Amino acid sequence: NAGVMQNPRHLVRRRGQEARLRCSPMKGHSHVYWYRQLPEEGLKFMVYLQKENIIDESGMPKERFSAEFPKEGPSILRIQQVVRGDSAAYFCASSPPGESGEKLFFGSGTQLSVL
Amino acid sequence: DAKTTQPPSMDCAEGRAANLPCNHSTISGNEYVYWYRQIHSQGPQYIIHGLKNNETNEMASLIITEDRKSSTLILPHATLRDTAVYYCIVFPGGSEKLVFGKGTKLTVNP
Numbered sequence: 674n675a676g677v678m679q680n681p682r683h684l685v686r687r688r689g690q691e692a693r694l695r696c697s698p699m700k701g702h703s704h705v706y707w708y709r710q711l712p713e714e715g716l717k718f719m720v721y722l723q724k725e726n727i728i729d730e731s732g733m734p735k736e737r738f739s740a741e742f743p744k745e746g747p748s749i750l751r752i753q754q755v756v757r758g759d760s761a762a763y764f765c766a767s768s769p770p771g772e773s774g775e776k777l778f779f780g781s782g783t784q785l786s787v788l
Numbered sequence: 789d790a791k792t793t794q795p796p797s798m799d800c801a802e803g804r805a806a807n808l809p810c811n812h813s814t815i816s817g818n819e820y821v822y823w824y825r826q827i828h829s830q831g832p833q834y835i836i837h838g839l840k841n842n843e844t845n846e847m848a849s850l851i852i853t854e855d856r857k858s859s860t861l862i863l864p865h866a867t868l869r870d871t872a873v874y875y876c877i878v879f880p881g882g883s884e885k886l887v888f889g890k891g892t893k894l895t896v897n898p
Binding site: 677706708715716717718721729732762764766776777778779780781782 | 822826829830831832833834837885886887888889890891
C-alpha cells in the first residue's frame with residue numbers, strides 16, 4: 674500500500690508564476706490536509722478537504738491560494754503569482770473515512786523555492 | 789493554537805532511554821494526547837496517542853499523569869535515527885485539525 678505521494682519533490686518558480694502542488698492520498702483515504710512549513714518554523718495548517726468539498730480553509734491565505742480535491746485524481750494546492758515569501762515546504766496528509774484529523778499520514782512534502 | 793508546552797531541545801546518548809516531557813494543563817476530558825515526530829526534511833510521522841491510560845507500541849511508550857495535565861514520551865533505546873523534532877499535540881477528535889507547536893528537538897548523540 675503506497676503512502677501519501679506528493680509531487681514534485683522540489684519546485685522552483687520565478688516571482689509571478691503559478692505553482693501547482695499535487696497530493697495523492699493513501700488508497701482508501703478520503704480526507705486530505707495541507708500544511709505549510711516556513712524555514713525554521715513549525716507546521717501551519719492550511720486547509721482540510723474531503724472529496725469535492727472544502728471542509729476547513731481557515732489557514733489559507735485570502736488571496737492567490739486555492740485547493741481542490743476532485744472526485745477523481747489528486748488533491749491540488751495552487752498558488753498564483755508566487756512571491757518570495759511563499760518559499761516553504763508544503764506537506765500533504767491523509768486519513769481514512771471515519772477518522773478525521775487525528776492519525777494523519779504525511780507525504781514527503783514539496784519544497785517550493787521562489788526566485 | 790497549540791495547548792502544550794515542551795522544552796525546545798534535549799540531548800540523549802545513543803542506547804539510553806529518551807524521556808520527552810509535555811505539559812498540557814488545560815486539557816479537556818475528551819481530548820487525547822498525540823505524539824508525532826519530524827525527521828529533518830521529511831513529513832511528520834505519527835508515534836502514539838492516549839487518553840488517560842499509559843500506552844505502548846513498537847515505537848514508544850506514553851505515560852500520562854493521573855490528572856492528565858502532563859505526559860512523557862519514552863523512547864526506550866534511542867538510536868541516531870531518532871534524532872528529530874517531537875511534537876506533543878492535544879486533540880479533541882472529530883473534524884478538528886491537528887495544531888503543531890514548536891516541539892522538542894531531540895538530538896541523539898553517539
